Amino acid sequence: MTLHTTARFAWRMIKLRRSNGAVSAIAIVSIVGIAVAVAAIVCVLSVFNGFKQVLSERSDRMLTDIQITPVISKTLNTDSILPLLRRTPGVEIATDIVSDQALVIYNQSELPVQLYAADLNTLHHITDIDSIIHRGGSYPSAEVAFDTAPEGLIAVGPAARLGTYENNETLFIFTPKRIGTINPANPMASFITDSVRITGVFESGDERFDSNTLIVSPEVARPLFMLDDNQANSIAVKAAPHTDIDRLADMIHNTLVNAGQNVNVLTREQQQQTNFRMINIEKWVTFLLLSFMLVIASFNIISTMTMFILEKQRDIRIIRALGANRHDIASIFALQSLFVTAIGTIAGLITGVLLSLGQQTYGWIAMGPSSDDGIPALAYPVKVIPSDCLVIIIPIALIGGITALIAAAFARSRCVQTHL
Numbered sequence: 001m002t003l004h005t006t007a008r009f010a011w012r013m014i015k016l017r018r019s020n021g022a023v024s025a026i027a028i029v030s031i032v033g034i035a036v037a038v039a040a041i042v043c044v045l046s047v048f049n050g051f052k053q054v055l056s057e058r059s060d061r062m063l064t065d066i067q068i069t070p071v072i073s074k075t076l077n078t079d080s081i082l083p084l085l086r087r088t089p090g091v092e093i094a095t096d097i098v099s100d101q102a103l104v105i106y107n108q109s110e111l112p113v114q115l116y117a118a119d120l121n122t123l124h125h126i127t128d129i130d131s132i133i134h135r136g137g138s139y140p141s142a143e144v145a146f147d148t149a150p151e152g153l154i155a156v157g158p159a160a161r162l163g164t165y166e167n168n169e170t171l172f173i174f175t176p177k178r179i180g181t182i183n184p185a186n187p188m189a190s191f192i193t194d195s196v197r198i199t200g201v202f203e204s205g206d207e208r209f210d211s212n213t214l215i216v217s218p219e220v221a222r223p224l225f226m227l228d229d230n231q232a233n234s235i236a237v238k239a240a241p242h243t244d245i246d247r248l249a250d251m252i253h254n255t256l257v258n259a260g261q262n263v264n265v266l267t268r269e270q271q272q273q274t275n276f277r278m279i280n281i282e283k284w285v286t287f288l289l290l291s292f293m294l295v296i297a298s299f300n301i302i303s304t305m306t307m308f309i310l311e312k313q314r315d316i317r318i319i320r321a322l323g324a325n326r327h328d329i330a331s332i333f334a335l336q337s338l339f340v341t342a343i344g345t346i347a348g349l350i351t352g353v354l355l356s357l358g359q360q361t362y363g364w365i366a367m368g369p370s371s372d373d374g375i376p377a378l379a380y381p382v383k384v385i386p387s388d389c390l391v392i393i394i395p396i397a398l399i400g401g402i403t404a405l406i407a408a409a410f411a412r413s414r415c416v417q418t419h420l
Contacts, residue, residue: 006328010335027304031344033297038348038392039355041290045388046356048283050381052276058205059272061128066237066249067271071262079230081263084255090243091252095122096232098221103174104214106162113158113214115173117221118236120151126238129153129202129215137167137200142217150220152196155213156203169198171214175224192224206275291395297344298399305337305407309414316415326415330408337407341400349389356384 068085070076078096085094098117103110120142124130130139133153140151149170159165174191196216204210222229239248245267253265269276309316316329324332359365363379 006331007335010332010339026300026307027340030297030300030304030340031347033300034294034341034344034396035348035351037290037293037297038345038396039352040293041287041392042349042352042384042389043356043359043382044286044290045283045392046352046360046382046384047380048279048286049383049385049388050360052279052283053383054381055275055279056269056272059208059275060268061132061204062206062209063268063271064126064236065239065245065268066252067266068235068237068252068256069233069264069266071264075227075231075233076235076261076263077230078232078235080259081235081256081261084259085235085237085252088248088252088255090240090248091237092240093122093126093236093238095119095126095236096218097234097236098218098225098227098231099233100175100221100225102214102224104158104162105172105174106164106169109162111158111162112212113154114212115221115224116209116213116215117218118215120217123215126236132202132204133200134203137202140199140215140217144217144219149195149197150217151199152217152220153200153202153215154198155210156201157211158214159198159201164198165201167199170195171198173214173216173220173224178226192226194220194224196220287391294395294399298341298403301337301340301403302406304340305333305403306410308336309333309407309411313414316411320415326412329415330412333411334404334408337404338400341396341403345393345396345400349392353384353389356382360384 068076068081076096082094082096085091095118098115100115102113102115104113105111118126120140124139133139134156137153140153144150152171154162154164154171162171164171173194173196177190177192196214202215218232221227222231237248237252239245249265249267253263256263256265319329319332359380360382365380367378367380
């Protein structure tokens with residue numbers, strides 16, 4: 001028998017009305033079991049994708065398209081790197097970043113912070129800092145008046161701990177001198193000090209920035225850290241519109257390496273690898289656990305095929321009389337097992353995708369009750385990724401193949417036992 005003929009026999013046996021209602025019920029349960037397991041996996045993976053997207057959107061507010069950092073030393077020589085970057089096609093803006101630890105004092109409260117210094121005329125072009133400043137605050141000016149302190153922004157975390165929610169408060173910044181010895185008689189001489197006037201509080205949604213960041217200009221940070229004008233801790237790059245970021249990052253890396261620079265070039269996604277690693281681990285561990293539901297559902301398929309083979313002894317004799325051998329009979333029931341698995345899989349994929357798209361569009365399920373102010377609760381974030389559906393098919397294909405082999409082996413053994 002040809003494969004086409006074998007498949008037709010297998011499909012007709014599925015469609016034929018069975019005399020035993022119990023066999024029909026078990027077959028339906030098998031298909032439903034596979035469909036429910038597949039739909040559950042699709043929905044769960046889509047929820048993890050949604051949380052990853054939300055985390056990415058929140059983190060993106062303070063991240064730049066590409067970040068360049070030194071591999072070994074703590075600083076970069078911007079005089080040798082910035083000209084190369086600005087000549088690279090696809091680079092719209094390249095600016096140096098100075099970032100290091102400092103101590104802030106306000107109203108006799110002390111707090112370690114992370115100074116983040118970038119050209120204030122450029123920072124709001126390479127990040128979304130403008131959109132995350134709390135109401136009442138303003139973006140700091142890069143111009144410094146003779147009789148006032150330089151301006152800056154403080155993250156919501158240190159603002160809460162210091163109590164600096166009011167704008168125009170002045171913070172005093174202390175950093176230890178990197179060169180020289182400590183004078184026990186005058187320990188304050190071992191510190192470099194400056195002050196900054198806060199014009200606003202920002203909240204990016206990224207804990208790395210919100211927990212301890214104070215944004216100032218490089219003119220404030222470099223003297224505090226005893227850095228020259230051509231020294232920086234990193235370089236931020238904004239890509240031109242419609243530029244392939246990954247390709248641009250590779251181009252920049254090759255250009256700098258060829259120029260003798262030992263640097264890391266990180267895209268926006270690579271800068272968030274630490275945040276995404278745990279979500280990815282949880283996502284695929286959950287996928288493995290839910291895959292056991294498919295294994296359990298496969299036992300129903302084996303039971304269905306066993307009972308179906310026993311019920312179809314008369315039909316098997318007729319097929320043998322038409323010229324089919326034991327191998328053909330085994331192939332018919334193997335294909336029938338695959339058809340049952342395929343029907344359940346397709347139904348589950350369609351159901352899971354439709355449910356996920358419905359949640360993504362209409363937000364049926366919320367993460368909590370609405371607030372007393374009438375603000376609706378956030379819906380569970382969901383994002384359907386087609387590649388996830390392809391990954392789901394892998395264990396299903398493996399399970400379907402094993403159940404098909406078991407069905408074929410049992411059908412072949414029945415042919416031998418009954419001398420068919």
